[in-house]
Amino acid sequence: MTSGFRPDFGLTAQDYGRHRAGFPPQIVTHLYRHGIAFPGKDVLDIGTGTGTLARLFAQAGARVTGVDPAAPLLERARELDREAGVRTDYRVGSAESTGLPDGAYDVVAAGQCWHWFDAPKAAAEITRLLRPGGRVVIAHFDWLPLPGNVVEATEELILSFNPSWTLGGGTGLYPRWLTDLATAGFTGIETFSFDLTVPYPPEAWRGRIRASAGVGATLPPDEVERFDDALGRVLHERFPGDVIHVPHRTWAVVATRGDG
Template sequence: MRPRAQSAHGRSFGNLAQLYDDVRPSYPDAAINLMPMNWKDAQVCDLGAGTGVLSRLLLDRGSQVIAVDPDEAALANNPARSLIGSAEDTGLPTDCADVVTVAQAWHWFDETRAAAEIARILKPGGHLLILINQLDVRIAWVLRLSRIMHAGDVYRPAYRPGPAGFDLVDHALVEFTTPVTVDGIVDLARTRSYWLRSNEVTRARVESNLYDYFSLDHPVSGELDLPYLCLAYVLRSAA
C-alpha cells in the first residue's frame, strides 16, 4: 500500500469509534509491565492513541497521558488529554515525554520520520513501548478465521522493530484470550481496515462466510474464548 493510502486507512477508525472500543481486546498487564519503570506520574505520549484502549490503562496506573492521533473522531472517545497530530509531526515540545507508547499503530507510521519525531519528544534516555495485539494464528481454526476476515495477522517470531536511534532492550510474547460471541466476531471484522475499504458486496460476503464458518465448520454456542498474542517491545532512545 502506498504511504498516502496507508495513512488514510489508518485515520478511518474513528467512524466506528464505539464499536472499536466494544470489540477490540485490551492489552495484558504482563505486556505493559515489560517496561522497567513506575508508571505513576510518568509523562506519557500515547501515539496513534485512537479511542484510548491503551490510554485508559495508563491513566489507571497514574500516568500523565497525552493522546496523539490524526483522527479527531477517534480521539473524542479517548479519556486522556488529546492532541490532533501524527507520528511524524506530533506538535509536542522537545524532551517532554518519559515514555512514548504505540499500541496497534506502528504499521501505519512512516518509520524513519516517526523515529526521528519520537526521539525528539522523548527525554534523554527515554523509552518507546510498542504493543501489537494479533489473533493467535498458530492455532489452526484461528488462522482460518483470520483468513475469512482478511485480518492480515501473520505470526513472525523473528520480527523485531528497529527504528533508527533506538536500541531494543526487551521483548515478550504474551498469550491471552478474550470472550466473544459470533456476532462479536462479525463486529470485530467490521473494525478491520479490509472491511472499512471494501464495498457493500464484499462486506456482505465476509459476514456470510463468518456466520457459515461458526455454524458449519467450527460450531459455537454462546461465547467462545478467542486466542490472541500481544507482542511487546521495549526500546530505549540512544540519544
C-alpha cells in the same frame, strides 16, 4: 507499510471501541519489569485509536496524551475514558508530526500501529519528544491464526472479500521494529511476549472483525454487510457455541533514547 492498503479506522469507531479487545492489563506489569513505571510520568501514546493503551497507563498513574489521525476514534476514546474514570488529553495528529513540544515525555508508546507509520520519521519524532533517558514502547496484541481455528477461517474469508489485505498469517512477533529503533539510535533494546486467550461471543467476534483493517476500514458499507453475513454463517456452521476462545499474543519492544 505498502501504500496500496490504507484503511480508515475512523469508519469503524463504534465497532472498534465496543468489540476490539484492548491490551491486557498485564502489559503494565511486564513494562515495569523492564524499567518502565508510570506513576507521575508524562506519557505519550501515538496512534492511540480508542485509547486502549492510554487508559491502562492513566490507570497506572501516568499523565497521558494520546494522538491519532482519526477524530472519531478519539471521541470514542473519550467516552471509554469517562466510563473508566480516567482522563487522557487526546489530540488529532500523526506519529510523524505530532506538533507536541520537544523533550516533554518520559515514555512514548505505539500500540498496534507501528506498521502504519513511516518508521524513520516516526522514530525521529519520538526521539525529539523524549526527555534524555526516555523510553519508547512499541507493542502489539494480535490474534493468532492456528491450523483449523476461528482466526484462520476468518482471515481466509477476509481475503476472499478483500484480496489487497496484507495483514493475515501473523505470528504476533515483529523483529523489524528492533531494526527501526536501532537505526534511529535507540539503545538497550529488549523484547517480551506472553500469550492468552480472549473469549468472544459470536456477535462480538463479528463486531471485532467489522472493525478490522481488512473489513470495515476499507470495504464499502454494502460489502461490509455481505462479509458480516458470511462470517455469521461460518461461525454458526464451524464454530458453534456461546463463546469462541481466540488465542492472542502480546509482544513489545522497549528501548532507551540513545543520548540518555
